[in-house]
Amino acid sequence: MSGNVSTASGEVRGVTLASPAAHRRQCMLALITVALPNLLSLEALRLALEGRAGWIEAALFAVMYLLSITGATIGMHRLFAHRAFEAGAALTTWLAITGSMAAQGPLLFWAANHRRHHAYSDRPGDPHSPNLHGRSPRALCRGLWHAHIGWMFSRELSAWSVFARDLVQQRRLFRLHQTYVLWVALGLLLPALAGGWLHRSWFGAWQGFLFGGMLRIALVNHASWAVGSICHRWGSKPFRTHDHSVNNHLVALLAFGEGLQNNHHAFPSAARHGLRWWEPDPSGWLIMLLARLGWIWNVNHPSPGAIARARVEGTA
Amino acid sequence: MSDRTSSTDTSLLKRLGRWFKSGDAATGRRAATTALDVDEAREWLRGVLAARLELPPEQIDTARNFEEYGLDSRTAVGVSGELEEWLGKPLSPTLLWDCPSIDAVAAYLAEAPEATSG
Numbered sequence: 508m509s510g511n512v513s514t515a516s517g518e519v520r521g522v523t524l525a526s527p528a529a530h531r532r533q534c535m536l537a538l539i540t541v542a543l544p545n546l547l548s549l550e551a552l553r554l555a556l557e558g559r560a561g562w563i564e565a566a567l568f569a570v571m572y573l574l575s576i577t578g579a580t581i582g583m584h585r586l587f588a589h590r591a592f593e594a595g596a597a598l599t600t601w602l603a604i605t606g607s608m609a610a611q612g613p614l615l616f617w618a619a620n621h622r623r624h625h626a627y628s629d630r631p632g633d634p635h636s637p638n639l640h641g642r643s644p645r646a647l648c649r650g651l652w653h654a655h656i657g658w659m660f661s662r663e664l665s666a667w668s669v670f671a672r673d674l675v676q677q678r679r680l681f682r683l684h685q686t687y688v689l690w691v692a693l694g695l696l697l698p699a700l701a702g703g704w705l706h707r708s709w710f711g712a713w714q715g716f717l718f719g720g721m722l723r724i725a726l727v728n729h730a731s732w733a734v735g736s737i738c739h740r741w742g743s744k745p746f747r748t749h750d751h752s753v754n755n756h757l758v759a760l761l762a763f764g765e766g767l768q769n770n771h772h773a774f775p776s777a778a779r780h781g782l783r784w785w786e787p788d789p790s791g792w793l794i795m796l797l798a799r800l801g802w803i804w805n806v807n808h809p810s811p812g813a814i815a816r817a818r819v820e821g822t823a
Numbered sequence: 824m825s826d827r828t829s830s831t832d833t834s835l836l837k838r839l840g841r842w843f844k845s846g847d848a849a850t851g852r853r854a855a856t857t858a859l860d861v862d863e864a865r866e867w868l869r870g871v872l873a874a875r876l877e878l879p880p881e882q883i884d885t886a887r888n889f890e891e892y893g894l895d896s897r898t899a900v901g902v903s904g905e906l907e908e909w910l911g912k913p914l915s916p917t918l919l920w921d922c923p924s925i926d927a928v929a930a931y932l933a934e935a936p937e938a939t940s941g
Contacts, residue, residue: 526876529895615896666890667920675920685900685916 519632521623521669530662537659540610544728547721560718563705567698567719571608575694575727578605580763580790587674588618591778592794592806596679603683608694610724611731613687614680619670624735625775626670628750634658634665635735638751654736655729695720730761738768746773746817756787764788773817774809782814853909864929867909871902872925885925894919906932 525533554560582602585591594602603614611617620634627633637654640646667675674680683690695716702715733755742753752772759766759780767780767788774782779795781788797803853859853867865885872889873880875898883892889899899919907914910932915921922928 523890524893525895526893526898528875528877529893529898532897533895662893664890664893664895667896668888668890668923675917681917684896 519627521626521666522632523664523666524662525664529664533662534660540612540728541656541659544610544721544725547717548725551717551722554714554717560714563702563711564714564718567701567715568723571694571698571719571723572727574605575609575723576730576763577790577793578602578607579609579611579727579731580765581794582606583609583611583614583617584621584765585778585790585794587614587680588621589776590807591776592798592803594797594803598797598802600679600683603680604690604693607683607687607690609727609731610691610694611728614684615667615671615674616665616684618674619665619667622670623665625772628748628752628772629739630750634661634663636751637736637739651736651740654739655732658735694724698723726761730758731765733758734762734765734768738766742766742769744769745819746770747819748772754786759787760789763790765790774813776807777809778806779808782809851908852911859910859932861929861933864932865925868902868906868925868928871905875902883925885929887925888923889919890923 551560555564578601582599583606586594586599586602587606606617607613612620624633624635627636629636629638631639633639635654635658637647637650640650640653665671674684698719699712699716702719703709703712705711706714737758738753738755739751740753742755742758744753746769748769750772752768754769755766757766764780764787765771767782767786770782770786771777771780779788779791780786781791794803794806798806869880869883869885872878872892872894873883876883876892876894878892894902900916903914903916903918906918906928918928918931922931
């Protein structure tokens with residue numbers, strides 16, 4: 508579609524308002540995505556406190572967390588949204604599938620929203636800025652809620668003609684986008700099957716579903732949402748950027764590097780978000796390994812000179 | 824979110840994809856045996872779009888970009904699926920991005936012989 512799509516008010520390029528039916532559908536999907544994993548995580552927590560979860564549940568949780576967070580960060584984020592490196596068909600498909608398992612929305616929705624976030628970071632048009640609701644304590648809380656969860660219920664659409672033109676034309680990616688629900692379901696089914704088989708019981712399948720499926724989705728998503736909320740509010744700002752993006756090392760650890768949000772906004776297409784060896788960027792470390800194995804190539808990295816020039820003087 | 828657009832494609836993956844992407848009403852197969860002309864395609868599209876956007880047909884501007892109407896991707900793929908069904912011809916699921924307005928789609932369909940030969 509043409510690149511001059513505007514809102515009803517004609518203000519922000521590439522942002523439109525969903526039709527009533529499209530908005531209802533978006534809200535329903537967002538409600539399921541937010542409510543179900545968080546509610547069922549309470550049941551997982553109850554089982555854990557009663558001592559009815561063991562190493563099998565811990566392992567299923569860890570494996571599925573690893574799969575879906577690397578799919579979301581290396582796949583959805585750094586490959587599809589930013590084109591930070593190139594990969595072959597098999598690895599691309601793997602990353603799209605595991606990224607979809609994170610239940611953060613289908614591929615083109617993810618990439619288009621994220622590119623819009625960079626285009627308007629912390630300015631009107633940013634889909635999930637915590638800083639556009641005012642400065643009062645109450646407004647700051649509302650902003651955080653919006654950036655963490657509320658934005659998913661918004662009527663605003665990111666126009667693909669502006670933000671996902673290249674992706675729409677790739678048939679393989681479009682098919683993976685369309686089959687999103689299947690991959691989310693697979694991400695729930697696999698730990699359930701594994702739990703049932705390892706325990707040789709139906710209750711084991713339920714435990715696998717809860718820990719490797721629902722609790723895992725809830726925690727992966729809170730980590731990713733914290734990148735949009737907390738990492739545009741609390742942390743360090745070693746680079747000059749035109750937004751409130753900051754580095755928060757705790758979020759970076761949980762979200763596999765994405766919490767280095769100030770680094771990322773300074774160098775959006777860099778494959779690694781950690782620019783110092785001690786900055787926690789597990790996905791960036793994995794990307795280095797994949798590059799060394801020859802599974803990915805043309806890995807984008809800013810030059811030391813560009814990093815030095817962008818750095819705020821006197822910061823580490 | 825049921826998919827009532829019957830499809831000739833029986834692959835499970837595609838059907839699941841379609842279930843997620845299309846949804847809503849289907850209008851059935853086009854009965855006419857004459858070649859499709861631009862006006863017929865335009866009026867059909869206007870009706871389908873009006874139904875999906877919950878707007879009166881006369882409010883649909885056939886020159887306007889689909890995205891400006893708040894057409895989300897699922898609806899856009901649904902419309903091309905419905906069009907596929909109406910014409911009995913395979914079409915690209917991304918047709919509405921390649922041809923971004925009713926006028927553009929109608930012109931494309933009227934010009935492409937393989938889309939009108941039934």
